[in-house]
Amino acid sequence: MFMIRNWSIRYKLLAVVCVPVLAATGFASVRITDRIDQVEQLSALAEQARALPAVVEYGTTIAIDAGLSMLRLPPVPAEMHLHAHQQVEQLAARPDLDPRLADQLTQLLGHGQQLKQAIDRNEWSTQITGEHADAFLTSVRHVIRAMLDRIDNTPALIAGSELLQVWDTQRLLLHQVTAFGMLIDDPRTGIAAATIPVGLELATLSESFTATTVSPDIEWLRAEAQRRQGLATAFDTRQETIEQLRTSLVGSSEHYRSAMTASTKTIADVLDNATATARAASLRDAALVLTLLGAAILLALGVAQSMVGQARRAREQALHIAHHELPAAIAHVKDGTDPTSLPTPSVTGSSTDEIGGLLQAVEIVNHTALRLAGEQARLRTQVAGMLETLARRTTDLIQQQLALIEALEHEERDPNRLGHLFTLDHLATRMKRTGESLLVLAGSPSQTRHDPCPLNDVLRAAVSQVDDYQRVRIGTAPAGVVIGAAVHDVVHLIAELVDNALRASTPDTNVTFAFSVAVDGGILLEIADAGVGIPPHILPDINTRMTVPDATEIHAPRQMGLFVVARLAARHRIQVTLRPTFDSPRGTGITASVYLPASLLAGLNHAAPVAALHHPRPLSTSGAGRHAHRSRMPR
Known part of the structure; x- marks a missing residue:
């Protein structure tokens, strides 16, 4: 059941199709899942990039x-600081944010709140x-760097690098503010401290922002830095200065802020574009x-449906041919039809694949089987012709021998010699029955006579026609006659059954007849012996062959007599069956039941039985055909 070779073609094709399809589906699912994860990751990074400005x-x-x-000037408005603080706080509370980054933002808020206080x-x-x-500001730079490190996109990383560069340059303003605060406190010693960070800013503006795409207005920032450098060199404590x-x-801080805003916008736009591209790619791939x-x-x-349908049609056609068309064609051949005149059973199929080749092979097999059946039928006809020829020649010689023996019996007066002649007559009669059996096997028509014969005479x-006839007990048979057309075949049939019964039983047992009249006017004749019997597993097969005789089922020499009985019974619709003799005192034995239909009988009178003589006798030759029975038995 679980062996692959025993699977139907449908399940084999299903297995062949499902395995690669499932494998491809698995790989495709992995690829699509990766694409979706990439889209989700890029989308999350884009959302975080939008939070960079905060x-x-x-x-x-x-x-x-x-x-x-530090410059002893009024602070920025509180609402500006509150707004910036709330934006970062909302960013840190996002559920999709990396926990480590959320911790850094929380620490940054605490650091900023402490500094603000x-x-x-x-x-x-x-x-x-x-x-x-x-x-x-260093902590802020670390947070910005941590947010940028999660990005795996080259244009976004370039924009992030520019953002950090602008941020680092902006930090120089804080150093300048610190120096200017010291300058206000101590103008003599603070000039050098104030001019150094301004010089660093000028150098950075000249070297680092020449090729950037989101750089601030460098000329304006450089002019403002030079202006602050001049103010620091000639510093006075006036409020105007x-x-x-x-x-x-x-002003410089606002320019730097604008540059950083442009950088963060570039990062967000790049990630949005990458997200859209990845989403489109995932949809396209899916x-x-x-x-x-x-x-x-x-x-x-x-393809599977085509193959399965083609195989199913081939199977159905092949089975129909095997069960119906080919047996019918072979039956016609057996009946004598020329095989070449019969259409060869063929299967329809126009494909040139292996299944089409199989159909062609089936057609060739059908043609070969029909040809072999024809050859077998011709061989059977030839054998039957030879058997008929030999049987007729043998029968003619036996007829001549019987005529000679009969003439010698009429002329002989010595009782001993007359007894020997009677023995020769009996042997010749048995030989004649053997020749007639060959004629039956050859399929030649049966002997006929015109006048009917009493049933008692038919039995005797x-x-x-059998050896050891002294062991046969006919008993009392119903009064009636057998029609002339069936006399010789009924005699032959009963003789074969009696001969089998005698051969299968020991010499000290008898073979008995029993009769009963059927309600439809026929008669049931039972021939019982007490012999060795027939094995139970063989008996049904024998009864089947007795009902439907077939020349191909002859099991010579043991069952040749039964086949002759089946052939003779089929000619006149006589029913013959064998069954065990259960009431036999010695052995099981076999009882042959012979049903003679009413169409073969005339004048049947069960009320007036006729007692059979102790010794059998031959049929009268009056009214008999050319091959009438002529044997004589001692009385």
Whole structure:
């Protein structure tokens, strides 16, 4: 059941189709899943990139507030700081954010809140405030760097690198604010400290922003840096000078903020484009994979359905030919029809594949079988002709021998010699029955006579054709006659059954007859012996062959007599069956039941039985045909 070779073609094709389709589906699912994960990752990174301005804004606001405090100027509005703080807080609370990045943002908020409170209370000196503000900006840079490190897109990374570059340049403004604060406190010693960060800014603007795509207005920033450098060199403590420094620093900070906003926008746009591209690619891949899988499945199902349908049609046609057309054609051949005049059973199929080749092979096999049947029929006809010729020649010689023996019996007066002649007569009669059996096997027509014969005489004539006839007990038979056309065949049939019964039983047992009249006017004759019997597993097969005789089923020499009985019974619709003799005192034995239909009988009278003579006798020759029975038995 579980062996592949025993599977039907449908299941084999299903296995062949499903395995690669499932494998392709698995690989396609993995690829589509990867695409979807990539889209989700890019989408999440794009959302985080949109949050970069909030981090930059928060860091810039805290830095400006620290710078204004160091310059002893009013702080930035509280609502500006609150807005920036809330934006970063919302970003840290997002569920799709990396937990490590969320922790960094939380720490950044705490650091900024602590710095803001210290600035508001004016707890530190200018230098210490600058140091704390610079540490805070370093923390902001680490957060921005952590957010950029999650990005795996070259254009976005370039924009992120520019963002960090602008951020680092902007930090120089804080150093300048710290130096200017020291300059306000001590103009003599603060000039050198104030001019150094301005020079660094000028150098950075000249070297680092020449090839950037989102660089700020370099000329304006350079002019403002030179202006602050001049103010620092000729610094005085007038409020007008401090206001000029403040205006320059705030303006430069706004330019840097604009450049960083442009960088973050570029990063977000690049990631959005990458997300859209990845989403389109995933949809395209999914559509392509589904289309290819659908086409492959449809093609496989079409091919499988074609093969299964073709195989099913071939099977149905082959079975129909094997069970109906070919047996009918062979039956016509057996009846004598020329095989060449019969159409060869063929299967329809126009394909040139292996199944089509198989159909052609089946057609060739059918043609060969029909040809062999024809040859077998011709051989059987030839054998039957030879058997008939030999049987007729033998029968003619036996007839001559019987005529000679009969003439010698009429002339002989010596009882001993007459007894020997009677023995020769009996042997010749048995030989004549053997020749008639060959005629039956050859299929030649039966002997006929015109006048009917009493049933009692028919039985005695049958017994006269067997050896050891003294063991046969006919008993009382119903009064009636057998029609002339069936006399010789009935005699032959009963003689064969009696001969089998005598041969199958021991010499000290008898073979008995029993009679009963059927309701339809026929008669049932039973011939019982007490012999060795027939094995139970063979008896049904023998009864079947007795009902439908076939020359191909002859099991000579043991069952040749039974086949002759079947042939003779089929001529006159006589029913013959064999059954065990259960009431036999010795052995099981066999009882042959012979049903003679009413069409073979005339004048049947069960009320007036006729007692059979102790010794059998031959049939009267009056009215008999050319081959009438002429045996004589001692009385």
